[in-house]
Amino acid sequence: MLPEHPAFLWRNPEPRRRYDVVIVGGGGHGLATAYYLAARHGITDVAVLERGWLGGGNMGRNTTIIRSNYLWDESAAIYEHSLRLWEGLQEELDYDLLLSQRGVLNLAHNLHDVRESRRRVYANRLGGIDAEWLDPDGVKEVCPLVETRDDVRYPVLGATYQPRGGIAKHDHVAWAFARGADRLGVDIIQGCEVTGIAVRDGRVQGVETTRGRIEAGEVALAAAGHSSVLAEMAGLRLPIQSHPLQALVSELLEPVLPCVVMSNAVHVYVSQAHKGELVMGAGIDAHVSYGQRGGVHVIEHQLAAALELFPIFSRAHVLRTWAGIVDTTPDASPIVGATPVAGLWVNCGWGTGGFKATPGSGWVYAHTIATGAPHELNAPFSLERFRSGALIDEHGAAAVAH
Numbered sequence: 001m002l003p004e005h006p007a008f009l010w011r012n013p014e015p016r017r018r019y020d021v022v023i024v025g026g027g028g029h030g031l032a033t034a035y036y037l038a039a040r041h042g043i044t045d046v047a048v049l050e051r052g053w054l055g056g057g058n059m060g061r062n063t064t065i066i067r068s069n070y071l072w073d074e075s076a077a078i079y080e081h082s083l084r085l086w087e088g089l090q091e092e093l094d095y096d097l098l099l100s101q102r103g104v105l106n107l108a109h110n111l112h113d114v115r116e117s118r119r120r121v122y123a124n125r126l127g128g129i130d131a132e133w134l135d136p137d138g139v140k141e142v143c144p145l146v147e148t149r150d151d152v153r154y155p156v157l158g159a160t161y162q163p164r165g166g167i168a169k170h171d172h173v174a175w176a177f178a179r180g181a182d183r184l185g186v187d188i189i190q191g192c193e194v195t196g197i198a199v200r201d202g203r204v205q206g207v208e209t210t211r212g213r214i215e216a217g218e219v220a221l222a223a224a225g226h227s228s229v230l231a232e233m234a235g236l237r238l239p240i241q242s243h244p245l246q247a248l249v250s251e252l253l254e255p256v257l258p259c260v261v262m263s264n265a266v267h268v269y270v271s272q273a274h275k276g277e278l279v280m281g282a283g284i285d286a287h288v289s290y291g292q293r294g295g296v297h298v299i300e301h302q303l304a305a306a307l308e309l310f311p312i313f314s315r316a317h318v319l320r321t322w323a324g325i326v327d328t329t330p331d332a333s334p335i336v337g338a339t340p341v342a343g344l345w346v347n348c349g350w351g352t353g354g355f356k357a358t359p360g361s362g363w364v365y366a367h368t369i370a371t372g373a374p375h376e377l378n379a380p381f382s383l384e385r386f387r388s389g390a391l392i393d394e395h396g397a398a399a400v401a402h
């Protein structure tokens with residue numbers, strides 16, 4: 001019997017000695033995968049193993065930007081699938097995710113930006129994604145606070161605009177998927193670190209954990225920045241580099257920023273949280289690291305960039321800064337699918353932009369694990385592409401843009 005108390009989120013079970021599927025990582029992607037395995041495929045003999053607490057990784061550290069306006073058909077398709085799932089997710093999970101489709105502006109500051117951005121708008125429209133090109137007056141109309149004078153160092157020459165883009169409350173998303181999965185019978189086990197992956201004759205057998213060995217038919221990695229550490233336990237080397245990515249919030253302000261504003265050239269993105277803080281992020285710290293902190297110079301650069309676009313924010317105080325560890329691939333696109341070890345699956349490489357993919361990623365990953373073959377949406381995002389050369393280069397749309 002499940003408790004009926006409305007504050008009840010999930011059980012806290014002891015790990016069993018065997019599951020059909022063990023998911024490693026209780027971030028958004030692992031939890032969404034568990035939920036869809038149970039809800040869509042009827043696979044409920046599932047454990048999510050999280051070494052810390054749910055949502056304590058990038059899921060609770062990201063700046064919550066959601067959009068689908070990527071350049072290539074493959075990426076636009078998977079992110080748009082995710083955006084459509086977002087649009088029905090509060091009802092499906094019966095949880096207020098504070099999804100706010102307030103629109104996302106990607107500013108262009110030079111001719112190259114303009115060409116690349118317009119190309120992306122045309123590509124998005126061909127793919128059925130809402131995308132508009134705005135001139136500086138149009139930008140001002142959508143977001144009156146953006147500096148659009150033309151005598152500044154990085155004048156705004158225009159912007160792409162995705163009205164259906166926006167933000168959501170990231171920790172609610174983790175809790176909602178966790179509660180949904182738990183109610184369907186999934187064991188969510190916090191404080192359980194995977195320390196080894198058992199492989200025999202090319203097939204995965206289970207995992208070693210700080211709470212004992214757990215046998216599994218399938219082991220699905222969803223460990224974001226620590227994916228390569230885990231893959232190495234099974235003798236695999238992933239094409240992943242893990243970097244700190246920082247963000248910050250200001251003190252609380254009254255609502256002043258009506259949409260999300262991003263700029264690759266100036267190198268910052270800004271939104272305003274429901275509570276009132278300005279939320280800002282920038283590019284990754286250049287060094288590889290597993291320390292969830294970054295260099296102060298990156299924060300300084302980020303604030304300088306923000307003030308280029310929003311001089312009016314110069315009096316706002318920074319409340320706190322933090323970092324998460326993001327898993328970047330050579331083509332700035334994710335990896336979702338099989339590995340050379342039978343029964344071992346990988347979902348990683350979402351880098352700086354995987355929050356928006358949370359439902360879509362879980363949906364296709366669950367399909368892949370349940371059927372033993374990729375869904376058509378994640379088939380292009382195989383590990384194999386780094387051998388075949390069929391890369392999906394999203395540096396333009398992914399880079400600093402989250």
Ligand SMILES: Cc1cc2nc3c(=O)[nH]c(=O)nc-3n(C[C@H](O)[C@H](O)[C@H](O)COP(=O)(O)OP(=O)(O)OC[C@H]3O[C@@H](n4cnc5c(N)ncnc54)[C@H](O)[C@@H]3O)c2cc1C
Pocket residue numbers: 024025026027028029030049050051052053054055056057058059060061062063064065066192193194195222223224225226230245246247281322323324325326350351352353354355356357402
């Ligand atoms: C500062 C910042 C800003 C970002 N902004 C955005 C944004 O605006 N929009 C966007 O779309 N994306 C953004 N992202 C990226 C997004 O957060 C990630 O791509 C996404 O959260 C990764 O998936 P996840 O939620 O499953 O990862 P995580 O929450 O990191 O989950 C992985 C989990 O695996 C666990 N784990 C690791 N090793 C082990 C082990 N050995 N055993 C058990 N568990 C283990 C970790 O503790 C962690 O909880 C941002 C990221 C950061 C850091």
